[in-house]
Every structure is written in structure tokens, then in C-alpha cells.
Amino acid sequence: MEELLAYQGSLLTFFHSNWYRYLYPEILVDERLVGIKGLRGVGKTTLLLQYLQQLMEAGVKAIYVTAEHPYFYTETLFNLASLWNSYGGKALLIDEVHKYPDWSRELKLIYDGFPAMRVAFTSSSALDLYRGEADLSRRLETQLLHGLSFREYLSLYYQIHTEAIGLQDMLKDPYQVSTALVKKIDKPVLPLFKEYLQKGYFPFAKDLRPERVPQRLIQIINTVLESDLASIQGYSASNVTKVKQLLGVIATSVPFEPNISKIAEKMQLGRQTVNVFIKHLEDAKILNLLYEQVGGISQLQKPGKIYLENTNFLFCLQSNPSVGTIRETFFLNQLRNSGHQVSLSKKADFLVNQVYTFEIGGRSKDQSQIQGVEQAYLALDDIEYGMGNKIPLWVFGFLY
Structure with missing residues (x-):
């Protein structure tokens, strides 16, 4: 004692x-x-x-x-x-x-x-x-x-303190919400958002030089695989190696639309084993799995798409991740971290709470993809202010 x-x-x-x-x-x-x-x-x-x-x-x-x-x-x-x-x-x-x-x-x-x-x-x-x-x-x-939201990142790194904002409030009046936040932040918000996407999800990064952050993130991933999953799931050394190979395949092509049979054949594993490994990586918060529907039988389906859990992992596992992947990874991460259900949308990118349809894109994205869809919104990067059904992507970082 x-x-x-x-x-x-x-x-x-x-x-x-x-x-x-x-x-x-x-x-x-x-x-x-x-x-x-x-x-x-x-x-x-x-x-x-x-x-x-x-x-x-x-x-x-x-x-x-x-x-x-x-x-x-x-x-x-x-x-x-x-x-x-x-x-x-x-x-x-x-x-x-x-x-x-x-x-x-x-x-x-x-x-x-x-x-x-x-x-x-x-x-x-x-x-x-x-x-x-x-x-x-x-x-x-x-x-x-969970890791830091964009709101928490601003608070920890820049002492810009704001309250979390509910999804309903964001959707009800994007202009008022974004205007109030821009005024409160009182700095160019888009460069801060880019910083967050690269190195702002983990609190420890505040005390590291930027060039050291990717190395530390890779250490975290390795520790999760070699220590946490090995002890919790009883992985052998060969299993750890296989899971790393699987993660490597996924990380280079996210959002990954899995063909489980091809992956299993390539890795000389059974289909069920590949499914189990993917589920373990989701449980360990390395991956985010996106299904066509939520709840019920969704866990018996193969995922429609596979994302890395957060954008910081994207930047440490890919030398030059695509802008579209970064945007979608951020949106999925922040919505799920704040307790919302997210599934694949048949018309656009995401269906939230089985009610709201979201298409993710840049400032030039038009309404064509969601034309005629009820309660549909554009979550747009590279804009500061929202209007109508257009909501700045960064605003979703204030959900928790």
C-alpha cells in the first residue's frame, strides 16, 4: 500500500x-x-x-x-x-x-x-x-x-472557449451559428481547421513539434495492435502481423469499399477471419465502419465503406490523403463521436439519424446530388459562413 x-x-x-x-x-x-x-x-x-x-x-x-x-x-x-x-x-x-x-x-x-x-x-x-x-x-x-473535437482543439491550443452546439441548431440556422462562431473565434477559422485535421485530435500533440506527431501516432497504432488487441483478443504474433497487413491495405485506399473474398484470398485468410479482424480494428478505434443501415442486422452485414477513425491517422498513414477522404473522415468522426447514428445514404454521402441526408464537398459543390431529397444538406469545406442548407464543414467540429 x-x-x-x-x-x-x-x-x-x-x-x-x-x-x-x-x-x-x-x-x-x-x-x-x-x-x-x-x-x-x-x-x-x-x-x-x-x-x-x-x-x-x-x-x-x-x-x-x-x-x-x-x-x-x-x-x-x-x-x-x-x-x-x-x-x-x-x-x-x-x-x-x-x-x-x-x-x-x-x-x-x-x-x-x-x-x-x-x-x-x-x-x-x-x-x-x-x-x-x-x-x-x-x-x-x-x-x-473520444479524441478532441475541433471545438476542444481551439480551447486547448488557442484558449478560444465555446459551448458545444446541437445538430438541430446547426441545421435550423447555419448562418447564425457560423456567424456567431466566427465572431467568437476572432481568427481566420479555415487555417485553424486545417491544422486540426492534421494534428489536432490528440491532446498530447500540443507538446510535440509538428514533425514528431506522425511518428507518435504510428506508435499508438502499433501499441494498440501489439499490446491491447494482443492481450484482449489473444492475438498471436502472426495474427498481429496479419492485422497490420490488413490495415495497410485499407489505409492506402480509404474510403475503402471492401471485397472481403479478395482480401481473404490475398492474405490467405478465411473470410470470417478478415471480418473479425476488421471488427476488432473498429472496436479499437482505428477504423470507422459505415453500413447501409444502422442497428438491428447491420453488424451481420459487411460494411459498405471503411474509413480510418480520425483524420490525424490519415495524415500519418498516407503521404498525401485526398481532400475528399479527409472531409468525409472528419464528418463521420465528429457525428459519431457526438452520439449520432451515421449510415450510407443511397442518394448522397451520409444518412444521419435515419433522417438527414448529407453530401460532403468543397465550396463549389452544387445541389444536384440531393435535388428533391427531403431534409438534405451540403457540408462544405473552405467556406466560413453557412446559408440555407449549406453548412460549413468545420462547424460540425462543435458538436461535442
């Missing part, structure tokens, strides 16, 4: 962060068991340490641990919780719980055995928190931390 408290004290000595992600208020809800999932590098550890500070300032006796600490070579999470409870501890915060064997079973025991203790933990986005050895579905509140 002493070494864990010493480790926590050392972390807090050098931890200074007064900028908070969009999810921070959500973990302060009065839930006894909260799980925070997310891609590596999006700020889960920072969020947990901020939560620790808030609890301590409120007089709650709390302890932070990482599941990778050598303490757990010989001790269990349950024994730690029992000891912390005997010391009067009221909160246990666990970082990277997916690195701990039997995490679900012991969390269930802690939840049932110490009803006065609050537990929050982080995990890889690849981990299905409801499919552990023990059933946590009735006990667990799950939150998903």
Missing part, C-alpha cells in the same frame, strides 16, 4: 492540468462503478487524475493505481480494495484495467463487497466491458472518451 501511495504522490507533484475534456462532468455523477474507455492518447489518465484531485479536494479519501504497477505482481485488486476500505478509503481509481487478469470478476467482488466505495477505471476502447468473466451490466456505468 505504501508504494502505491508514494507513486500517487509523485504523480500529483508533477501533475498540473486545469483544462478539462468534454467528458469530465459525466464521471462526477453519483455512480459507484464507472468505466472510461477510449483510444490510447486521448487523455484517459489525465481525466482520472483530475477526478482524483477533485475527490481529494472534496475530502474524499481516494487512491489512484495503474494495473501495470509491480504491486500487482503479488497482490490482487480485491485485496487492495479490502485494505483501502479498512483504512477508511472511499474511492479507488484504476488506470488501464485491461492489463489486469480477471479484472471483471474482481471489480464485481469489490462492488458487491464494499458498497461505500466508489470505483472508476480506464480501459482500452478495444475492451468489451460487458463481456468479461463476470456480468457487470447491472452495475457498470460506461463512458467513452
Whole structure:
């Protein structure tokens, strides 16, 4: 116990962060068991340490641990919780719980055995928190931390603070929304948007030289494949190699319209194995899969198109990604991250919430593709102000 408290004290000595992600208020809800999932590098550890500070300032006796600490070579999470409870501890915060064997079973025991203790933990986005050895579905509140929105990027990098804007408000009056944002930003917004698309999705990039960002992103992808998926899905070394090859095929041609049979033949894998690998890459937030419909049987279909999860991945995996791919990747990412359903549209690029049709393009894009389609909109790059059914693409970066 002493070494864990010493480790926590050392972390807090050098931890200074007064900028908070969009999810921070959500973990302060009065839930006894909260799980925070997310891609590596999006700020889960920072969020947990901020939560620790808030609890301590409120007089709650709390302890932070990482599941990778050598303490757990010989001790269990349950024994730690029992000891912390005997010391009067009221909160246990666990970082990277997916690195701990039997995490679900012991969390269930802690939840049932110490009803006065609050537990929050982080995990890889690849981990299905409801499919552990023990059933946590009735006990667990799950939150998903995404990368930075364009709104958060402006706040973190340029101290330009704005509130999130609902999709309905954007669609109702694009001119008023875009005008108010341009006035608030008070800088040329389009160059800032281009910066964000290249290096603004991950908070850590703020402290790196721009030329180092692609290398760090590739490290994140490799770690997800070699560590997270390998441990969570039980990948062998050969499986990791195959998944990397598959990602390489997809990354060079996104948005990728998959022919699963050809991919399987080329990689000497079964069709079902390829489908499973693609689904794992989606779970790990490396890919975004787009289906012809959402919900129900959609997960039994092959995806209609495959995108990388965010535009920063595009720039690190392609030397010169196409403008159209960048635009579509951004739109899909920001809409899904803000909780909206997105599927393939038969008339245009995307169907949102099974109601709104969107065609993505540049400032010269006309209405021909969506002519006669109800509730159809153009999301246009390289414009600052919206009007009618034309909405600046960058405005969708304010959804969360």
C-alpha cells in the first residue's frame, strides 16, 4: 500500500492540468462503478487524475493505481480494495484495467463487497466491458472518451472557449451559428481547421513539434495492435502481423469499399477471419465502419465503406490523403463521436439519424446530388459562413 501511495504522490507533484475534456462532468455523477474507455492518447489518465484531485479536494479519501504497477505482481485488486476500505478509503481509481487478469470478476467482488466505495477505471476502447468473466451490466456505468473535437482543439491550443452546439441548431440556422462562431473565434477559422485535421485530435500533440506527431501516432497504432488487441483478443504474433497487413491495405485506399473474398484470398485468410479482424480494428478505434443501415442486422452485414477513425491517422498513414477522404473522415468522426447514428445514404454521402441526408464537398459543390431529397444538406469545406442548407464543414467540429 505504501508504494502505491508514494507513486500517487509523485504523480500529483508533477501533475498540473486545469483544462478539462468534454467528458469530465459525466464521471462526477453519483455512480459507484464507472468505466472510461477510449483510444490510447486521448487523455484517459489525465481525466482520472483530475477526478482524483477533485475527490481529494472534496475530502474524499481516494487512491489512484495503474494495473501495470509491480504491486500487482503479488497482490490482487480485491485485496487492495479490502485494505483501502479498512483504512477508511472511499474511492479507488484504476488506470488501464485491461492489463489486469480477471479484472471483471474482481471489480464485481469489490462492488458487491464494499458498497461505500466508489470505483472508476480506464480501459482500452478495444475492451468489451460487458463481456468479461463476470456480468457487470447491472452495475457498470460506461463512458467513452473520444479524441478532441475541433471545438476542444481551439480551447486547448488557442484558449478560444465555446459551448458545444446541437445538430438541430446547426441545421435550423447555419448562418447564425457560423456567424456567431466566427465572431467568437476572432481568427481566420479555415487555417485553424486545417491544422486540426492534421494534428489536432490528440491532446498530447500540443507538446510535440509538428514533425514528431506522425511518428507518435504510428506508435499508438502499433501499441494498440501489439499490446491491447494482443492481450484482449489473444492475438498471436502472426495474427498481429496479419492485422497490420490488413490495415495497410485499407489505409492506402480509404474510403475503402471492401471485397472481403479478395482480401481473404490475398492474405490467405478465411473470410470470417478478415471480418473479425476488421471488427476488432473498429472496436479499437482505428477504423470507422459505415453500413447501409444502422442497428438491428447491420453488424451481420459487411460494411459498405471503411474509413480510418480520425483524420490525424490519415495524415500519418498516407503521404498525401485526398481532400475528399479527409472531409468525409472528419464528418463521420465528429457525428459519431457526438452520439449520432451515421449510415450510407443511397442518394448522397451520409444518412444521419435515419433522417438527414448529407453530401460532403468543397465550396463549389452544387445541389444536384440531393435535388428533391427531403431534409438534405451540403457540408462544405473552405467556406466560413453557412446559408440555407449549406453548412460549413468545420462547424460540425462543435458538436461535442
